[in-house]
Amino acid sequence: MERRAFYQNPVLPWLLLAPQLLLVLVFFYWPTSQALFWAFTLEQPWGGGNTWAGFNNFLYIFGDGRYWATVARSAFYAIAVSAISMCLALTLAMFVDRALKGTRMFQSVFVWPYAIAAPAAGVAFRFIFAPEAGLIGAVNEMWPGIWNPATNGFHALGMVIVCHAWLGIGYNFIFFLAALQMLPKSLSEAGAMDGARPYRRMLDIQLPLIAPTVFFLLIMNLISSFTDSFGLIDVMTEGGPINATEVMVYKLYVDGFKGLDYSGAAAQSIVLMLLVIALTFVQFRWVEKRVHYN
Amino acid sequence: MTAITLSGVKKRYLKNPVVHGVDVTIESGEFVVILGPSGCGKSTLLRMIAGLEDITEGTIAIGDTVVNKLEPRERGCAMVFQNYALYPHMSVAQNIGYALKVAGMPRAQRDAKVMSVAKSVGLDPYLTRKPGELSGGQRQRVAMARAMVREPKVFLFDEPFSNLDAKLRVAMRAEVRNLHRSLGVTSVFVTHDQTEAMTLADRLIIMNQGIVEQVGKPSEVYHRPASLFVADFIGSPAMNLIKGQFDAIGNFLHGRGGMLHLPGAASIAAGRDVTLGVRPEAVRRVEAGTRGAIAAVVDYIEELGAARLVYADTDGNRIVLVDERTDALGTGMPIHFTLGENDLHLFDNADGKRIEMRADHRVPSLLNA
Amino acid sequence: MIERSPLFDFITYATMILGMFLVLVPFWITIVAGSQNLQEVSQVPLNLWPSGHLVENIQTAWTRSDLGPKMINSLIVAVGVTTGKIILAALSAFAIVFFNFRARMICFWLIFITLMLPLEVRIVPTYSIAANALLPFQTILDVFGITGLIETLSGVRIGLEWNLLNSYTGLILPLVATATGTFLYRQFFMTIPDELVEASKMDGSGPIRFFLDVLLPLSRTNMLALATIMFVSSWNQYLWPLLITTDRKNFGTVVMQLKALIPAQNGTPDWNVTMAGALIIMLPPLLVVALMQRWFVRGLISRDK
Numbered sequence: 001m002e003r004r005a006f007y008q009n010p011v012l013p014w015l016l017l018a019p020q021l022l023l024v025l026v027f028f029y030w031p032t033s034q035a036l037f038w039a040f041t042l043e044q045p046w047g048g049g050n051t052w053a054g055f056n057n058f059l060y061i062f063g064d065g066r067y068w069a070t071v072a073r074s075a076f077y078a079i080a081v082s083a084i085s086m087c088l089a090l091t092l093a094m095f096v097d098r099a100l101k102g103t104r105m106f107q108s109v110f111v112w113p114y115a116i117a118a119p120a121a122g123v124a125f126r127f128i129f130a131p132e133a134g135l136i137g138a139v140n141e142m143w144p145g146i147w148n149p150a151t152n153g154f155h156a157l158g159m160v161i162v163c164h165a166w167l168g169i170g171y172n173f174i175f176f177l178a179a180l181q182m183l184p185k186s187l188s189e190a191g192a193m194d195g196a197r198p199y200r201r202m203l204d205i206q207l208p209l210i211a212p213t214v215f216f217l218l219i220m221n222l223i224s225s226f227t228d229s230f231g232l233i234d235v236m237t238e239g240g241p242i243n244a245t246e247v248m249v250y251k252l253y254v255d256g257f258k259g260l261d262y263s264g265a266a267a268q269s270i271v272l273m274l275l276v277i278a279l280t281f282v283q284f285r286w287v288e289k290r291v292h293y294n
Numbered sequence: 295m296t297a298i299t300l301s302g303v304k305k306r307y308l309k310n311p312v313v314h315g316v317d318v319t320i321e322s323g324e325f326v327v328i329l330g331p332s333g334c335g336k337s338t339l340l341r342m343i344a345g346l347e348d349i350t351e352g353t354i355a356i357g358d359t360v361v362n363k364l365e366p367r368e369r370g371c372a373m374v375f376q377n378y379a380l381y382p383h384m385s386v387a388q389n390i391g392y393a394l395k396v397a398g399m400p401r402a403q404r405d406a407k408v409m410s411v412a413k414s415v416g417l418d419p420y421l422t423r424k425p426g427e428l429s430g431g432q433r434q435r436v437a438m439a440r441a442m443v444r445e446p447k448v449f450l451f452d453e454p455f456s457n458l459d460a461k462l463r464v465a466m467r468a469e470v471r472n473l474h475r476s477l478g479v480t481s482v483f484v485t486h487d488q489t490e491a492m493t494l495a496d497r498l499i500i501m502n503q504g505i506v507e508q509v510g511k512p513s514e515v516y517h518r519p520a521s522l523f524v525a526d527f528i529g530s531p532a533m534n535l536i537k538g539q540f541d542a543i544g545n546f547l548h549g550r551g552g553m554l555h556l557p558g559a560a561s562i563a564a565g566r567d568v569t570l571g572v573r574p575e576a577v578r579r580v581e582a583g584t585r586g587a588i589a590a591v592v593d594y595i596e597e598l599g600a601a602r603l604v605y606a607d608t609d610g611n612r613i614v615l616v617d618e619r620t621d622a623l624g625t626g627m628p629i630h631f632t633l634g635e636n637d638l639h640l641f642d643n644a645d646g647k648r649i650e651m652r653a654d655h656r657v658p659s660l661l662n663a
Numbered sequence: 664m665i666e667r668s669p670l671f672d673f674i675t676y677a678t679m680i681l682g683m684f685l686v687l688v689p690f691w692i693t694i695v696a697g698s699q700n701l702q703e704v705s706q707v708p709l710n711l712w713p714s715g716h717l718v719e720n721i722q723t724a725w726t727r728s729d730l731g732p733k734m735i736n737s738l739i740v741a742v743g744v745t746t747g748k749i750i751l752a753a754l755s756a757f758a759i760v761f762f763n764f765r766a767r768m769i770c771f772w773l774i775f776i777t778l779m780l781p782l783e784v785r786i787v788p789t790y791s792i793a794a795n796a797l798l799p800f801q802t803i804l805d806v807f808g809i810t811g812l813i814e815t816l817s818g819v820r821i822g823l824e825w826n827l828l829n830s831y832t833g834l835i836l837p838l839v840a841t842a843t844g845t846f847l848y849r850q851f852f853m854t855i856p857d858e859l860v861e862a863s864k865m866d867g868s869g870p871i872r873f874f875l876d877v878l879l880p881l882s883r884t885n886m887l888a889l890a891t892i893m894f895v896s897s898w899n900q901y902l903w904p905l906l907i908t909t910d911r912k913n914f915g916t917v918v919m920q921l922k923a924l925i926p927a928q929n930g931t932p933d934w935n936v937t938m939a940g941a942l943i944i945m946l947p948p949l950l951v952v953a954l955m956q957r958w959f960v961r962g963l964i965s966r967d968k
Binding site: 007026034114118125128135226228235257266 | 668671672674675676678679680682683685686687688689690692693696704705707708709751752754755757758759761762763764767770773774777778779780781782783784785786787788789790791792796798799836837839840841842845857858860861864869870871873895898899901902905906918921922924925932934937938941944945948949951952953956960
């Protein structure tokens with residue numbers, strides 16, 4: 001609904017907005033437009049002149065097999081993390097939503113991973129999955145060499161994915177539970193009157209009704225797997241072994257800040273930004289649709 | 295004392311007119327009720343007086359001051375809102391005293407005033423409660439106390455009782471009436487409830503689709519509705535309205551061959567499409583064969599206890615009458631009625647306006663031709 | 664629920680216990696390993712019960728990674744971002760929701776679009792601004808010829824420069840420059856009924872009084888939620904501090920120290936120290952979330968729905 005009660009003042013709103021607008025301009029719009037400029041030029045690292053390069057920077061990264069491998073890996077990573085994390089969180093939320101005795105304690109614990117810094121979780125999981133240390137090490141003693149993320153790329157990628165999925169449980173859980181609790185109780189009661197057992201009601205009534213939340217979270221998870229993965233990977237594998245865990249944000253960092261290929265990194269940034277913007281738009285379209293039939 | 299003068303007041307939202315030009319003077323100390331269906335522009339009109347909406351065209355004066363350009367706080371009005379609009383985080387005392395605090399009144403003086411106003415509406419035991427801890431009626435009282443404490447020149451009420459249950463509504467009505475009697479402050483009250491309007495108002499302003507249909511005392515509005523809309527809107531059960539035509543000699547032709555002889559109307563209404571109106575309580579049931587009796591067939595009956603409403607068909611038109619007899623009556627049975635000569639209303643179908651039948655044109659008797 | 668179904672209740676508890684186990688395992692391992700000595704932590708298989716060396720391990724980690732000053736840095740950044748964001752967001756959302764001015768929607772979208780691109784995605788361009796945050800203004804002056812004009816008039820060449828590298832402002836400001844808070848406040852302000860604004864107008868208060876007397880007290884819950892979210896996310900920042908602070912000794916944050924705590928490939932595998940360090944580094948945001956859970960969950964949800 002549109003508001004109808006407003007204040008009128010020619011100056012005050014601008015004074016209120018000025019600090020925020022200034023920050024956004026300096027730290028968002030200016031640099032983002034700069035990146036566009038750099039992506040189309042060839043620049044000396046950190047200053048110096050730059051020459052017009054047209055689409056060459058993009059052609060270069062798109063012609064690079066290693067870049068495509070990174071893109072494919074990022075996609076797999078994103079899907080795997082989102083799927084695992086959301087399934088776990090949804091299951092937990094559905095059972096917590098039954099509000100049996102003592103549920104509150106479970107409910108607060110399930111939120112905890114939200115508070116943990118990705119690199120901190122990375123350190124903990126690195127120890128848990130360290131081939132020589134006390135947990136996996138016991139398995140490795142029984143079957144030598146069965147697990148070694150330091151040399152096996154699949155093991156390394158799996159380890160990072162598991163850790164990232166664990167980190168996402170808290171956030172996903174909060175949203176799923178909220179969505180479930182917003183459903184009118186009468187629907188579940190009607191289902192019970194129709195003879196549906198609790199398990200059936202979950203599948204037939206609750207799950208379809210929270211579909212919008214599922215979709216919203218899917219997008220949020222995909223975006224977060226592009227962005228939050230940096231801390232995890234830097235602490236756990238540094239992209240190795242042999243690039244097996246290098247995702248887009250990490251490659252961008254390595255190329256730009258370690259390899260000092262600023263133009264290439266700028267082009268990669270643009271690609272990544274477009275990707276994230278596209279995902280956000282998909283989400284907006286969905287949200288809009290939802291609003292319409294509400 | 296403060297009169298409110300509205301001259302040529304119009305309101306448009308993005309070119310859509312919602313109030314089409316209102317000219318009314320509300321006398322000092324008067325209690326005026328603006329009545330109309332939802333969306334008729336009555337709330338907009340009230341909010342323009344309050345200063346919450348811009349006035350697109352025309353002027354509003356409170357007392358001698360044109361207030362078009364004044365901020366709400368400078369107009370000396372206090373308002374009671376439909377959903378009370380109490381500040382949820384402030385206690386009852388803080389809510390009542392907030393306007394005084396904003397005005398910079400010293401604390402001790404403020405507390406004393408809040409206390410005395412709260413006492414007068416019976417809120418003194420609840421001063422420390424938050425609005426969320428009050429019942430609907432109590433919240434309503436806080437909203438009124440908040441308006442009273444400022445000793446305003448004008449009270450504005452925007453459908454204040456619409457969230458209350460029926461019994462409470464009647465009680466609050468009496469309180470508002472008493473309040474007005476004791477303070478004598480000019481008051482404008484907006485509602486869509488005609489009973490509320492009739493019982494409260496010194497004068498009514500009846501609005502429809504942004505137009506003032508009639509201004510007048512409740513009895514005037516009831517007995518001499520100025521338009522078809524007012525005739526239909528005021529009164530329950532609604533007035534019987536029968537569309538028809540007058541021929542040159544004053545016969546009112548309606549329905550499937552129905553005909554009423556109204557010689558007096560011949561000169562003023564001949565050849566025009568008109569609507570004849572008569573209130574259900576003015577339709578008198580008579581024995582068959584009574585002079586001037588019109589025949590009808592009963593459709594159904596609504597029992598009210600003290601009387602009953604008979605819905606009947608006369609020549610293809612529906613007529614409702616209040617019947618105080620208790621004889622057995624059922625669907626399909628014939629009845630007869632006469633129409634009280636002084637209770638007939640005529641309206642022009644073209645513009646919906648009342649057609650005045652001068653006293654000497656009033657038909658001495660009505661003949662069923 | 665409505666009917667009794669002991670079997671399904673059992674499944675419910677079983678799942679929740681399993682979930683709790685899943686969530687708590689990393690915490691438990693961190694505590695267990697962090698409390699053992701080098702010999703215990705190197706055992707295969709690991710003894711899954713805590714030992715008594717937690718304090719001593721924390722002390723080692725504390726001195727080894729210089730966590731004292733880093734904790735203070737992290738705290739400064741987290742508190743700085745949180746307060747900055749709360750104040751700016753409240754002000755800008757107030758302007759956007761309660762004022763009717765021509766550029767209202769443009770301003771809203773200008774701020775809102777920043778939600779789309781998290782800092783990590785635009786890390787390269789944002790870093791480029793760090794060397795001189797005033798570069799945009801210099802460029803504007805240059806482009807419009809104002810620099811040259813002033814130079815010929817006064818002989819002074821304007822050189823705007825503000826280096827953000829190795830500074831608290833550099834750590835804080837870019838994190839404040841996003842719309843999360845503005846959006847959260849906006850969502851809440853939209854639920855304030857029009858009548859409340861009108862009632863306060865009738866009571867004679869202007870916009871600033873309304874903001875201070877009505878809006879701020881009413882938005883306390885949302886403020887707490889935003890504070891929690893911002894504290895957690897800024898404490899947990901990793902990539903940005905890593906880039907903006909070359910002077911780790913003076914401006915490093917605790918989360919940046921985690922990597923240095925991991926035992927080197929061929930060094931002593933003293934995971935006990937690592938885990939003790941990780942434990943205290945993850946503790947502050949965890950405490951904040953645990954304490955503020957009730958409010959912050961509510962706020963987080965109103966943000967995106």
